Amino acid sequence: MELKEDVWKRVIEFANLLVNEDEDERYEVHYNALKDYCEAQSLGGYDHPFLWESLGDFTTSDDAAIPLYLRALNLAAEDEAREYRVSIRFALAERYRSLGQENLALEYAIAADDEARLLSDLELRREISRFLLSRK
Template sequence: MQVPLYDEVHGLALDIVNASARGDEEEGAIAYAQLKELCENNDGCDNDHPLQWEALGDFSHDHVEAIAAYDKGLRCAQRLGLLEYIASIKLAMAESYSEVGNSAEAFVLANDAMADAEHAAESELQAAIKDFLNEHGNT
C-alpha cells in the first residue's frame, strides 16, 4: 500500500472519530462521504486496497452498506493475497452480522477468519477472533 493512501484513510478515519466525539454529525458525514468517494475512485485501480474498504465498512451506519464495503475489501484482499486483511475483514463482517442478529452467518465468518488468521500467523487477530467466538457462545 502506498503511504499517501494510508495517510488519507487514516486522516479521514480520525476526522470521523473526532467529529463523533464532539457530537458533530455534519462533520462526520462529510468525512465519511470523502472516505466513500476515495474508495469508489480507487476501486479496481492500482491504489485499491482492503484498508480503505474495511475503514468504510467500520464507519458505515447501515449493515447493508457495511457488508457491501467489507465484501469489496475482502475481494481486494483476496486478489492481493493479504491473509491478515482477509481475516480482519471476515471478523468485521461477523461482528456486523452478529449486531443484526444473524448469529449463524457470524459464526461461519468468524471461524473462517480464524483459519485465515492462523495461516497469517497473526496472534493478536487470532485473540480478537477467539474473544468474539467466546462472547457469542461459539467455541
C-alpha cells in the first residue's frame, strides 16, 4: 500500500499549519482545508488510510474522530498496511478511553498490541504497552 509522495507532502503541510495554529478560527479553516483535500483525493479514486488517519488525528472531537479512524482502518486491510492498522487501532483506543468507553478502548489497544509485535517500531509498542498498563 504505497502512499503517493505528493499526497504525503500535502498532508504534512496541513499538519504543520494545524500544529502551529493557536487561534480556533484559523485552526478550523486549516482543518476544513485538510478535510476537503482528503475528500477530493477519495473522490478522485485515491482513498488511502493515511488521509483519514491524519484527519482523525487533527479532529478535536473524539466522537467525530472515531468514524474517520474506522474509515482508515477499513482501508488498511492489506498485509503491507500493518503499521497503519496498529497506529489507527491505538488512536481509537485513546479516543474511546477519552470518552469513558474503557471496554472498546481495551479491545482496540489489545488488537494494536497484538499486531505491533510484528513491527520494528519500538516506541509505538512502548506507548501501547503503557496505555494497557494504565487501565482505569
